[in-house]
Amino acid sequence: MLASIAQSLENIGFLMDFADSVLVYPIVLSIHLTDIALFGGMILATNLRLLGLTFKSVSITEMITTLRLWKRLGGTVQICTGLLLATSEATKYAPNPYFWAKMIVLGLIGVHALIFRPTVYNNTEELDKSPVIPAYVKVAAILSLFLWTAMFTMGRLIAYWE
Amino acid sequence: MLLLQNAIVDALNNTEWAFPLAECVHIGGFAVGVGSIALVDFRMLNLALRKESTARILRYTEPWTVGALVFVLFSGLMLFISQVHIYVINQVFPWKMYVLAAAVIYNFTIHRKVANMDQSSQAARNTVAIISLLLWVAVVFGGIFTGFLE
Numbered sequence: 001m002l003a004s005i006a007q008s009l010e011n012i013g014f015l016m017d018f019a020d021s022v023l024v025y026p027i028v029l030s031i032h033l034t035d036i037a038l039f040g041g042m043i044l045a046t047n048l049r050l051l052g053l054t055f056k057s058v059s060i061t062e063m064i065t066t067l068r069l070w071k072r073l074g075g076t077v078q079i080c081t082g083l084l085l086a087t088s089e090a091t092k093y094a095p096n097p098y099f100w101a102k103m104i105v106l107g108l109i110g111v112h113a114l115i116f117r118p119t120v121y122n123n124t125e126e127l128d129k130s131p132v133i134p135a136y137v138k139v140a141a142i143l144s145l146f147l148w149t150a151m152f153t154m155g156r157l158i159a160y161w162e
Numbered sequence: 163m164l165l166l167q168n169a170i171v172d173a174l175n176n177t178e179w180a181f182p183l184a185e186c187v188h189i190g191g192f193a194v195g196v197g198s199i200a201l202v203d204f205r206m207l208n209l210a211l212r213k214e215s216t217a218r219i220l221r222y223t224e225p226w227t228v229g230a231l232v233f234v235l236f237s238g239l240m241l242f243i244s245q246v247h248i249y250v251i252n253q254v255f256p257w258k259m260y261v262l263a264a265a266v267i268y269n270f271t272i273h274r275k276v277a278n279m280d281q282s283s284q285a286a287r288n289t290v291a292i293i294s295l296l297l298w299v300a301v302v303f304g305g306i307f308t309g310f311l312e
Contacts, residue, residue: 022310022311025310026306026307026309026310026311027303029306029310030302030303030306030307033189033302033305033306034299034302034303036189036193037192037193037195037196037197037200037298037302038196038197038200039197040193040194040197041193041194041196041197041198041199041200041201042197042200042201044193044194044197044198044226045197045198045201045223054222054223054226055214055219055222057214057218058211058213058214058219058222059213062211062213062214063211066210066211066212067210067211070204070209070210149190152186152189152190152193153186153190156182156185156186156189157182157186160182
């Protein structure tokens, strides 16, 4: 079932051209990696601010709201380039446990957002008024750092499974 | 030196997880290093964190940039010496090293100086930030293409 879906995905015309191209595949992979640096750096910075480790003179509101648009843009680029990379080699990805582990981590990142968005990421003005950063905010930041580290580690390990 | 190199080569080539671990440190490191520099660039371009000065953003990010750079260079050196014979004949790898050297020098000279200046024209700040982003993007592309082209 999964194998046949993977096979038909891979046979889509433009994905075949894409996988066969010497230059396009590494270019898309480079964009995927460059985007990790730009977008990942912003996630790290936000979490360090939530932990109170640095950017102390920048309010949590400023940190989260001014980076939000760029993170969304970065996330969109990640998903688009990731989809191209995975679907063009769908038959290799379908049985790869690291690929599915990465997708589970991606799902957990979604769950993290659902849980913490109301109390942390959409509640920044209240947090800025608070004299100390509440413990649940730090928990959110540490979980986010852990999940994103797992994300890029699983991504790299996809290449090692045979 | 040769003995040390052999020991590292053995560890990376004969331990199943050592090479991928070095690669993960390399990727995590450049994400932190390039990402922290990009925050300064975004500030210089007035694209984010406008309520704080660029000099202050630089002060916050610089320890992370330097720390990450140490991890990236160290893991990169490990990857290099484990497969020297591949890298020395690679057409892309020397270019990656030239651009990397230029990016590092640029970052701690011109980029740093302009980020710390109170008065500099927006045009100058934009130019400095865009050159910085382009240099680092080129280094990442160089890394991927080293793996794909021989």
